[in-house]
Amino acid sequence: MIGRIVILGRRGCEVLEALGRAGQFLAQSAVGVPSREGWYLWLRQVHFVGVLSLAIVLVSGLFIGMVLALQGYTLLVDFGAEQALGQMVALSLLRELSPVVAALLFAGRAGSALTAEIGLMKATEQLTSMEMIGVDPLRRIVAPRLWAGFVALPVLTIGFSVVGIYGGYLVGVEWLGVFEGSYWSNMQSSVDFIGDVGNGMVKSLVFALVVTWIAVFQGYDLVPTSEGISRATTRTVVYSSLAVLGLDFVLTALMFGGFS
Amino acid sequence: MKRSKTMELGVGLFMLAGILGLLFLGMRVSGMAFTTPDDTFRLEANFANIGSLKPRARVTMAGVTVGRVTAIELDTDWYDARVVLELNGELEGELSRDTTAAILTAGLLGEQYIGLTVGGDPDTLADGDTIRDTQSAMVLEELIQQFVSNMVSD
Numbered sequence: 461m462i463g464r465i466v467i468l469g470r471r472g473c474e475v476l477e478a479l480g481r482a483g484q485f486l487a488q489s490a491v492g493v494p495s496r497e498g499w500y501l502w503l504r505q506v507h508f509v510g511v512l513s514l515a516i517v518l519v520s521g522l523f524i525g526m527v528l529a530l531q532g533y534t535l536l537v538d539f540g541a542e543q544a545l546g547q548m549v550a551l552s553l554l555r556e557l558s559p560v561v562a563a564l565l566f567a568g569r570a571g572s573a574l575t576a577e578i579g580l581m582k583a584t585e586q587l588t589s590m591e592m593i594g595v596d597p598l599r600r601i602v603a604p605r606l607w608a609g610f611v612a613l614p615v616l617t618i619g620f621s622v623v624g625i626y627g628g629y630l631v632g633v634e635w636l637g638v639f640e641g642s643y644w645s646n647m648q649s650s651v652d653f654i655g656d657v658g659n660g661m662v663k664s665l666v667f668a669l670v671v672t673w674i675a676v677f678q679g680y681d682l683v684p685t686s687e688g689i690s691r692a693t694t695r696t697v698v699y700s701s702l703a704v705l706g707l708d709f710v711l712t713a714l715m716f717g718g719f720s
Numbered sequence: 721m722k723r724s725k726t727m728e729l730g731v732g733l734f735m736l737a738g739i740l741g742l743l744f745l746g747m748r749v750s751g752m753a754f755t756t757p758d759d760t761f762r763l764e765a766n767f768a769n770i771g772s773l774k775p776r777a778r779v780t781m782a783g784v785t786v787g788r789v790t791a792i793e794l795d796t797d798w799y800d801a802r803v804v805l806e807l808n809g810e811l812e813g814e815l816s817r818d819t820t821a822a823i824l825t826a827g828l829l830g831e832q833y834i835g836l837t838v839g840g841d842p843d844t845l846a847d848g849d850t851i852r853d854t855q856s857a858m859v860l861e862e863l864i865q866q867f868v869s870n871m872v873s874d
Contacts, residue, residue: 503731511730514737550749615738622741625749648751657745 489602501604509570510612521620525627546647549628558621563667567700571675575696578679579689609672617664659715671700759809761847765821770801771857778833817843822855
């Protein structure tokens, strides 16, 4: 019985230690002030996690917008309120779907790659060699990736919303025959730039930080074996998805739950 | 480090696309206009019942939006609702003193808004004045009650 409690206590301490390491890691790498060279490293990472993720994010956005319009139309037409389709599509995309789905796709597309890359660097002792020649791997490897994710995901989220709203337009207006004027004007009268677009962006920034942080930390902190890399990559996707969905609920409750 | 122009161009375009997307969300989706609507004036109106009127609701005149509701509060002198309206500055000094305000509903289930109708008084309303002649919101329960009591008395 005592042994069980000891094991429980040890697990608790391990979790706390890992959290502490992750926090320290974030603080140390986030202050990596970009030099000329560092700026270029950052640019390369934005290209990898941002530009190359555009295709999957935009295509998903288009389909999600189209499905929203289709589902919304069948529901709204029963109440004779299909004019409110634009409002429904825009609000659900801006407030919830764009930040969350873009972050989930980002975790799968870019986060797992970051973990595997940094993990392999650690397993082949490239990180240790860098320290040997006096280059700080946190600054050289981790900081550019962290900042790249922090910038790229909000941009991807904006793209997701824009394409999704256009997809809703394609299905709602072009196919199902909702009047074009009411699609846009209902949207414009109900969407508030600060309250809806702004809060969506805040969500997206939080998710960007969390997803990239989890990805680079899992890569940096893994057991340097091939099994360790595969475990860490899986953990990145699982933890980021759970963190995104959980945080989304908290943020939604704070932003739209009426506690103000 | 090897520098590739196409990659830099790609990132640049990516950022540009983000900014353009944000502009689209601002202008087309949330209907933001860059004209500062600072030129406004305030009127107050007391209603016996505001129904489900909310702050930011439209204020219209002949169907044209001319302002919005900025605040709704309980007036403890009369125990009715005091609604503060913010109207376009160009209407200041143009509305006659006997202008009426009514709470109307857009469609059957739509949002409620305020409709103003001008009267014929030569005096005009200035900033901070109160509209005297108001018409409360139509509350469905009251209508049904009236209808039922009329049916019974017939």
